[in-house]
Amino acid sequence: MEREIFQCRCCGHCCHGESTVSLTQEEVERIASHLGLSEAALLEQYLVRKGKRTEMKTVDGHCIFYGEDGLCSIHPVKPFHCRRWPLHPSILDDEGAWEAIRADCPGFSKQATYQEVCALVKKEAQ
Ligand code: SF4
Numbered sequence: 293m294e295r296e297i298f299q300c301r302c303c304g305h306c307c308h309g310e311s312t313v314s315l316t317q318e319e320v321e322r323i324a325s326h327l328g329l330s331e332a333a334l335l336e337q338y339l340v341r342k343g344k345r346t347e348m349k350t351v352d353g354h355c356i357f358y359g360e361d362g363l364c365s366i367h368p369v370k371p372f373h374c375r376r377w378p379l380h381p382s383i384l385d386d387e388g389a390w391e392a393i394r395a396d397c398p399g400f401s402k403q404a405t406y407q408e409v410c411a412l413v414k415k416e417a418q
């Protein structure tokens with residue numbers, strides 16, 4: 293049943309665009325450790341500061357960590373917003389958020405209802 297509501301198509305669309313998700317300090321530290329880099333080196337090579345936000349850089353229209361194999365090269369330590377996409381908790385507060393996410397992600401069944409997706413989001417959060 294749940295597989296009918298959402299199944300990732302591995303299309304890579306969510307890793308493309310001219311910006312990425314914001315990172316917490318803890319996430320920065322985790323990625324730096326995973327790559328064996330200092331925070332300063334990680335920032336210089338892979339991250340960008342936008343005001344108070346720290347994001348991953350983009351290259352050729354996709355996140356710098358998006359691999360040629362179509363997979364995330366930092367999968368074990370990827371940020372919260374990536375781990376929870378597209379079943380992101382913001383869906384629970386706002387049906388409009390669900391409509392926006394659904395429009396961007398081909399993994400959702402066309403028949404999926406808002407209530408079904410909310411139930412799945414809650415289950416994923418457990
Ligand atoms: S956009 Fe949706 S279907 Fe495509 S890779 Fe991302 S989560 Fe999977």
Ligand code: SF4
Pocket residue numbers: 306307312313348355356357358359363364365366367370371374
């Ligand atoms: S960290 Fe990984 S999952 Fe997140 S946008 Fe970059 S390549 Fe995609």
